[in-house]
Amino acid sequence: MMTGDGAYIKKINRSYILGQIVEHGMISRAELSKITGLNKATISVQVSDLLDEELIYETRQEHNTVGRRPIMLSLNNQAGYVLGIDLEYKHITYNVSDLLGNSLTHDIVELNTSDYDQIIQILVDHIGDYINTYSDSGYGIVNVVVSVHGTVNKDEQVFFIPRHQWHNKNLKEDLENQLDTTIHIENNANLCALAEKVYQYHHTDNLLCINMYTGIGLGIIMDGELIKGYHGYAGEMGHMVLFPEGKPCRCGNKGCWELYASESSLFSLLAEQMNNQQVSYDLLKKWLKEQNADVCEQMEQFLKYISIGLNNIINLYNPETIVLNSEVLHLYPNAIDKIKEHLTSSVSQYRDIVISDLGKRASVMGACAFGIKNFLKIPELSLDISETV
8 A cells, every 4th residue: 555645645746737737738727637636726736836836837728619718737848958968979969858849959069089088078068058058948957868879777877888888987977076967877779769659659558669770779668667677787689699609799799689680780791792881871772772682682681680689579578569760771662561571470479560750869859858757757758749850
């Protein structure tokens, strides 16, 4: 049996009420009472507090019937802002959004170093600039969320970032020591899964998001909750071994999935096969349009390797929706149909496999969604994709 004091119950009610206001966009006090089951007095007190804090505002709804127009409540999306950061190997992406996820600023800065101290200073300088830029709003930058392409534990400490070769770095503490703001650190695959849930698949409670760019990372949402594992390292499916005597991987094993089914592995094979070291999406698109036999054969093998790993993951998680985040798959006609053709196991059950529409922006969009949820302290968040892309 759950118990709690008055302050705790009030906090729970506030979270529930604010979540409903965000979800509905505009809602009256009477509708809030009906949906939440809370009495009108409780609704009145909570709404009064939220109005005093300028987190919500009132408007009168236009209608053609006789009588007073109802007073509607909406989130004040410009009360504060969140900063999402994608810390990649060759660049850093910064995205500022309001409290409804609308993107206001999107910048990409090239990164030419892996030196930890230098990158800390780059982050501090840019975050500081964004804090100053948005300081005029009521709450300013309320959260900064950094997405890293590596393992992050439940204390938000970086265990390992392969491309930068960072081990055991307390990125959160090192940034907060120089900045007067709240910093969160999260694995990029987890944030991509959150982005797909928040911006695209609102009613999917069992979702897998597979990032397939420089490696392969898996974000797992089961029963509506992000699954992180014992220490927080769940989802490293790129290092699932497909071929025990296969190619050596930097993780120490051989034959890992990402050596065969990531975009970087495909580009490396094509560079060798086509004697071209500058393989790009545009060049691959050109080869496919020309129906280059060698390239098409390599793509078919690429899709087969994707399917082998997917079969294992489907059997493990029985997902509702699988989102493949890959630009290459957008370039290849009927890629999903071809992948499905290889999923012939009678025990593999899923509802749908789709290619992400968010692409490489999923990470920073997920970071912003994480920051919004954390600031508003609401359990569920659904935002309109049309406002963010």
